[in-house]
Amino acid sequence: MREDAATGGGLSTGDRLLSVIEVLGSQDGAGVTEVADQLEIAKSTAHAHLRTLYDRGYILKRDGTYHLGLRFLQLGQAAKQPWDEYPFIEEKVEELADESEIRAQFLAPEHDEAVYVYRSTGRHSVPTDSRVGVRIPMHSVAAGKAMLAQFPGDRVDALVDRHGLPAQTDETITDRAELDAALERVRERGYAINEGESWEGVRAVGAPVLTPDGDVFGGLSVSGSPHRVDPDDLADLVMGAANEIKLEFQYE
Amino acid sequence: MREDAATGGGLSTGDRLLSVIEVLGSQDGAGVTEVADQLEIAKSTAHAHLRTLYDRGYILKRDGTYHLGLRFLQLGQAAKQPWDEYPFIEEKVEELADESEIRAQFLAPEHDEAVYVYRSTGRHSVPTDSRVGVRIPMHSVAAGKAMLAQFPGDRVDALVDRHGLPAQTDETITDRAELDAALERVRERGYAINEGESWEGVRAVGAPVLTPDGDVFGGLSVSGSPHRVDPDDLADLVMGAANEIKLEFQYE
DNA sequence: CTACTCTGTTCGACATTTCCGAACGCTTAT
DNA sequence: ATAAGCGTTCGGAAATGTCGAACAGAGTAG
Numbered sequence: 001m002r003e004d005a006a007t008g009g010g011l012s013t014g015d016r017l018l019s020v021i022e023v024l025g026s027q028d029g030a031g032v033t034e035v036a037d038q039l040e041i042a043k044s045t046a047h048a049h050l051r052t053l054y055d056r057g058y059i060l061k062r063d064g065t066y067h068l069g070l071r072f073l074q075l076g077q078a079a080k081q082p083w084d085e086y087p088f089i090e091e092k093v094e095e096l097a098d099e100s101e102i103r104a105q106f107l108a109p110e111h112d113e114a115v116y117v118y119r120s121t122g123r124h125s126v127p128t129d130s131r132v133g134v135r136i137p138m139h140s141v142a143a144g145k146a147m148l149a150q151f152p153g154d155r156v157d158a159l160v161d162r163h164g165l166p167a168q169t170d171e172t173i174t175d176r177a178e179l180d181a182a183l184e185r186v187r188e189r190g191y192a193i194n195e196g197e198s199w200e201g202v203r204a205v206g207a208p209v210l211t212p213d214g215d216v217f218g219g220l221s222v223s224g225s226p227h228r229v230d231p232d233d234l235a236d237l238v239m240g241a242a243n244e245i246k247l248e249f250q251y252e
Numbered sequence: 253m254r255e256d257a258a259t260g261g262g263l264s265t266g267d268r269l270l271s272v273i274e275v276l277g278s279q280d281g282a283g284v285t286e287v288a289d290q291l292e293i294a295k296s297t298a299h300a301h302l303r304t305l306y307d308r309g310y311i312l313k314r315d316g317t318y319h320l321g322l323r324f325l326q327l328g329q330a331a332k333q334p335w336d337e338y339p340f341i342e343e344k345v346e347e348l349a350d351e352s353e354i355r356a357q358f359l360a361p362e363h364d365e366a367v368y369v370y371r372s373t374g375r376h377s378v379p380t381d382s383r384v385g386v387r388i389p390m391h392s393v394a395a396g397k398a399m400l401a402q403f404p405g406d407r408v409d410a411l412v413d414r415h416g417l418p419a420q421t422d423e424t425i426t427d428r429a430e431l432d433a434a435l436e437r438v439r440e441r442g443y444a445i446n447e448g449e450s451w452e453g454v455r456a457v458g459a460p461v462l463t464p465d466g467d468v469f470g471g472l473s474v475s476g477s478p479h480r481v482d483p484d485d486l487a488d489l490v491m492g493a494a495n496e497i498k499l500e501f502q503y504e
Numbered sequence: 505c506t507a508c509t510c511t512g513t514t515c516g517a518c519a520t521t522t523c524c525g526a527a528c529g530c531t532t533a534t
Numbered sequence: 535a536t537a538a539g540c541g542t543t544c545g546g547a548a549a550t551g552t553c554g555a556a557c558a559g560a561g562t563a564g
Contacts, residue, residue: 010304011522013551014269018308025330032512042553047513052262056270057363064511068331070360070367074385076328078277079320084382108322111309115322130336133326263551265522284541294524299542316540 016041020049021058021068029065076133083108083117083218088248089209090118092241093220097122100234102224105131106209107143109216112159114144117218139179140168142194142206143219148179149186150208150216156183171196191235194223203229207242212249220245268293272301273310273320281317328385335360335369335470340500341461342370344493345472349374352486354476357383358461359395361468364411366396369470391431392420394446394458395471400431401438402460402468408435423448443487446475455481459494464501472497 016039023035030038036046050066053059060069083089089106096104097120106118113135138144138159148156156179165174173179186192194204206221220242222234268291275287282290288298302318305311312321335341341358348356349372358370365387390396390411400408408431417426425431438444446456458473472494474486 010307011265011269011300013263013265013521014301014304015308016551017263017266017269018304018310021327025327028333033510043512044514044554045552048263048551049266052266052270055262056267058270060362062334067334068327070331070362070369070385070387072324072327072331073367073369074328074387075273075277075320075324076326076331077381077385079322079324079328081280082314082319110312110322115325117322117325129329133322133329135322135326265550268522285539295541296525296543297523300522 016045017049017052020046020053024059024066024068025072029063029067031065035066080117086245086248089218089245092245093118094120094123096120096220096222096237096241100222100237102222102228104220104222105143106218106220107136107141107147108218109138109144109147110135112138112163114138114141114147114219136198137163137166137168139165140172140194140198141219141221142192142204142223143208143221144206145182145186145192145194146206146208146221147216147219149183149192150210168198169196169200171200173197189235190239191231192221193231194221195226201225203231205229205231205234205238207235207239209242209245212246217245268297269301269304272298272305276311276318276320277324281315281319283317287318332369338497338500341470341497344497345370346372346375348372348472348474348489348493352474352489354474354480356472356474357395358470358472359388359393359399360470361390361396361399362387364390364415366390366393366399366471388450389415389418389420391417392424392446392450393473394444394456394475395460395473396458397434397438397444397446398458398460398473399468399471401435401444402462420450421448421452423452425449441487442491443483444473445483446473447478453477455483457481457483457486457490459487459491461494461497464498469497 019039020035023038024030032043032047032050035050036043039046050059054061054066058069058071059066061067083106093104093106101122103119103121105116105120107114108117114137116131116134119129119132136144138148151159160176160179165172165176165179167174173182190207192206194202194206196202202223203226204221204223206219208216209218209220211217220238222238223229271291272287275290276282284295284299284302287302288295291298302311306313306318310321310323311318313319335358345356345358353374355371355373357368357372359366360369366389368383368386371381371384388396390400400411403411412428412431417424417428417431419426425434442459444458446454446458448454454475455478456473456475458471460468461470461472463469472490474490475481
């Protein structure tokens with residue numbers, strides 16, 4: 001029996017393969033020995049896993065170390081497809097960034113976390129999608145709090161039970177009662193504010209993106225340094241964009 | 253012993269897990285039975301694999317079927333990082349699309365295939381990265397032929413031995429001698445042309461992107477319907493962009 | 505030039521794990 | 535009401551992953 005790997009009907013070998021993938025993904029490049037050490041498995045075992053991935057074309061050798069291959073890019077695109085089917089989401093993110101002249105992003109809820117799906121820094125900057133795919137606790141970002149505020153109470157309960165309220169900075173909400181109060185305020189105002197709760201010195205304004213049925217589809221936010229982010233100015237912009245997305249769903 | 257799965261030191265269980273992932277990625281959504289049928293394994297086995305992926309947060313249930321989760325988006329971004337480190341590559345693709353007013357793309361060679369890494373349809377169109385991550389035989393696309401023409405002969409030999417020259421359309425080069433002649437022409441002119449060899453009615457002009465050392469880093473191309481793609485007009489534009497990327501590497 | 509240490513790799517044997525098939529609820533059609 | 539489809543659970547037999555030791559090669563230090 002293994003410690004935590006496959007508690008239940010899972011397959012421990014497959015579980016370990018995923019761990020190997022994660023090791024390669026969390027740093028750039030790793031050798032057999034490095035993977036074995038990090039996962040505390042025998043070198044020969046690590047080698048077998050890496051060979052499996054290599055033979056299948058999922059990883060490749062570069063400069064003597066293994067790296068994730070572009071097959072994962074293909075899988076990533078497939079995973080993103082449900083959102084790409086509604087191109088106006090990405091368009092609205094671009095618009096938000098252009099109009100606000102700060103960063104704008106769309107996050108989707110998944111497995112109780114918020115994941116960056118689209119991001120734009122406006123027309124005039126480098127297009128690199130840094131942070132796309134990154135997962136972050138919902139309670140620590142504006143778009144996430146906006147989503148949380150729309151969840152039924154028991155879903156919030158379950159989420160907090162499972163993950164707690166980990167702190168990202170000194171400002172992160174870590175107390176459940178405080179979170180509830182914050183979410184209530186979000187519901188009253190219709191938008192969420194993040195005041196350095198995920199990164200020091202970063203303020204953000206976020207709104208939930210709902211489907212016409214009222215389900216939470218994701219969250220929109222704009223973020224930047226506090227002197228460039230005035231909630232009174234931006235809240236209507238963000239909520240407006242979120243609402244426009246909701247309306248677009250109608251005409252599909 | 254298994255038929256083809258683990259010929260060598262590979263792990264057949266891990267191999268199967270990857271197959272399950274591929275099934276989910278190649279269509280949108282699949283249930284336990286569907287996965288089991290496609291892979292010709294027992295339902296209970298498919299269930300175990302899906303559970304492993306589910307417990308790890310790699311897949312999720314939506315509308316009663318399993319789908320790839322956004323964790324793959326994260327891995328995809330990690331896989332793309334080596335290219336994102338040189339943001340001018342993506343910039344040049346955008347520029348190419350804007351200036352030519354047709355689609356532009358950057359492809360990277362991996363495991364003897366060409367993979368779409370960046371793609372742009374110009375400033376005025378929907379930004380969706382369709383085809384990013386897609387793999388395609390090198391001999392059937394302009395950027396791929398441009399790269400092949402720079403490979404040493406034995407690497408081309410090995411590639412053809414392993415994969416052959418599969419046809420995508422009636423125009424695809426399927427004969428080795430014909431390929432060699434085409435690659436020779438590419439070297440003479442400095443750019444490659446694709447005349448409906450990957451998709452009927454699509455013409456493309458491609459050039460190799462080299463590092464200062466002369467290694468093949470990838471391939472650039474522009475593509476569209478033949479009446480909008482005049483090689484005499486576009487070749488200099490594409491080769492120029494490829495060369496500018498090469499020069500940018502110098503100043504890193 | 506040699507010895508040492510670090511790689512990645514292969515091998516065999518044991519023990520663990522995966523796989524299958526059957527059976528169980530359950531929902532949706534017929 | 536019956537049937538057929540789904541996802542799920544269970545135990546046992548057989549196949550497979552894991553480990554450790556041993557090997558070859560590259561690189562470095564003495």
